[in-house]
Amino acid sequence: MDWIRNKMNIEIKDMSSSDFREMSELWSESFPEMQLSASEFQKQFEEFGILPSECPVAHTPSGVAGFAIATDRRIPFIGSDPLPGCLACVVVGSKHRRKGIGSLLVKAAERQLMGKGVKKIRIGYPTYLRGTILSLIGVDIKWLGAVGFLQSLGYAPRRALDSMILPLENWQMPPEMVRKLESDSKDGITFAALNPAEENNIMSFLKHEFPGAWHDQFTDLLNANALNAKEVLIVKDQGKIAGFAGPFHIAPNGDTCGVGLGLAARLRGRGLGMSLVYSITDFVKKSGGRKLTLFGAVDKINYYGKAGFVPASTWLVFEKICPEAKQKTNG
Numbered sequence: 415m416d417w418i419r420n421k422m423n424i425e426i427k428d429m430s431s432s433d434f435r436e437m438s439e440l441w442s443e444s445f446p447e448m449q450l451s452a453s454e455f456q457k458q459f460e461e462f463g464i465l466p467s468e469c470p471v472a473h474t475p476s477g478v479a480g481f482a483i484a485t486d487r488r489i490p491f492i493g494s495d496p497l498p499g500c501l502a503c504v505v506v507g508s509k510h511r512r513k514g515i516g517s518l519l520v521k522a523a524e525r526q527l528m529g530k531g532v533k534k535i536r537i538g539y540p541t542y543l544r545g546t547i548l549s550l551i552g553v554d555i556k557w558l559g560a561v562g563f564l565q566s567l568g569y570a571p572r573r574a575l576d577s578m579i580l581p582l583e584n585w586q587m588p589p590e591m592v593r594k595l596e597s598d599s600k601d602g603i604t605f606a607a608l609n610p611a612e613e614n615n616i617m618s619f620l621k622h623e624f625p626g627a628w629h630d631q632f633t634d635l636l637n638a639n640a641l642n643a644k645e646v647l648i649v650k651d652q653g654k655i656a657g658f659a660g661p662f663h664i665a666p667n668g669d670t671c672g673v674g675l676g677l678a679a680r681l682r683g684r685g686l687g688m689s690l691v692y693s694i695t696d697f698v699k700k701s702g703g704r705k706l707t708l709f710g711a712v713d714k715i716n717y718y719g720k721a722g723f724v725p726a727s728t729w730l731v732f733e734k735i736c737p738e739a740k741q742k743t744n745g
């Protein structure tokens with residue numbers, strides 16, 4: 415991408431590796447709950463394969479003032495829906511705001527995405543991985559500045575995604591649930607991490623019981639060699655797979671989120687759902703998680719609420735149809 419210099423002496427250039435330290439500082443300042451060290455930040459760029467051209471950086475004479483990440487690249491840790499162009503984040507350092515830098519970055523990001531033929535751009539990236547550079551699933555409804563900013567650039571909210579959380583630091587399995595799990599076990603129902611040798615069994619279970627998005631997502635993870643058995647909790651009935659939860663990925667800050675959870679149809683309505691959600695919590699805490707986050711869970715508040723989850727941020731998914739795409743649609 416050609417760099418842009420405007421009259422305020424701001425240059426927008428493709429990211430270079432010498433920018434990582436300042437970019438990670440701006441990231442951590444803007445998203446204090448998702449702080450990332452420079453090395454972790456750089457590692458994630460490399461692991462996700464984000465190209466320098468996908469990351470316009472704003473330079474001022476005093477250093478890096480902001481950056482954006484714009485990609486249409488699918489990582490394995492997303493659902494199976496089609497992926498539009500994603501403006502995964504746009505960040506401007508607090509002392510550089512309201513000077514037009516955010517707008518310059520978004521325009522540079524849009525040009526880059528449209529150059530690849532993208533017809534629609536969404537703000538945020540739909541991964542279940544928490545605490546990464548791609549983890550903003552949208553815009554928190556409380557970030558009024560960001561909402562005003564995006565509206566000024568022609569983006570409109572299209573969906574709202576609720577979330578529920580359970581802090582794990584002081585969490586303990588309630589004694590009555592310990593007894594319930596013992597009694598489940600006597601009935602032949604057990605909860606334990608996936609045995610890597612049983613990957614084929616979990617895939618046939620999902621194909622049979624949850625043939626849509628969850629089966630597809632596990633298939634994508636498996637194909638990308640990114641299905642970590644230790645992140646999947648398996649329910650067995652008399653030794654045979656009869657339910658699953660996960661994969662649960664623990665972010666560097668301890669935040670944890672998973673793909674899904676479900677029981678075989680024949681096991682539903684027997685109180686095993688509560689055994690499953692408590693087993694998940696125990697499983698994640700023992701694996702080092704410090705917080706569990708669920709998206710789109712409030713409509714099941716009667717289930718998750720009983721296990722201690724409370725409503726948290728609501729995320730707005732903003733979108734914009736690209737001008738070129740609009741012209742084509744109109745004729």
Ligand SMILES: CC(C)(COP(=O)(O)OP(=O)(O)OC[C@H]1O[C@@H](n2cnc3c(N)ncnc32)[C@H](O)[C@@H]1OP(=O)(O)O)[C@@H](O)C(=O)NCCC(=O)NCCS
Nearest residue numbers: 503504505506511512513514515516517559560562563566
């Ligand atoms: C959102 C953010 C990127 C905006 O960057 P910025 O450089 O300040 O934005 P601009 O100066 O280009 O603003 C352009 C227009 O957006 C609107 N806008 C920007 N910030 C706003 C605010 N806090 N409140 C209301 N409107 C705002 C205004 O219309 C503004 O034009 P004006 O200054 O002439 O009134 C910046 O505030 C930021 O980094 N916030 C933290 C990270 C974040 O929330 N990112 C969004 C989610 S990825």
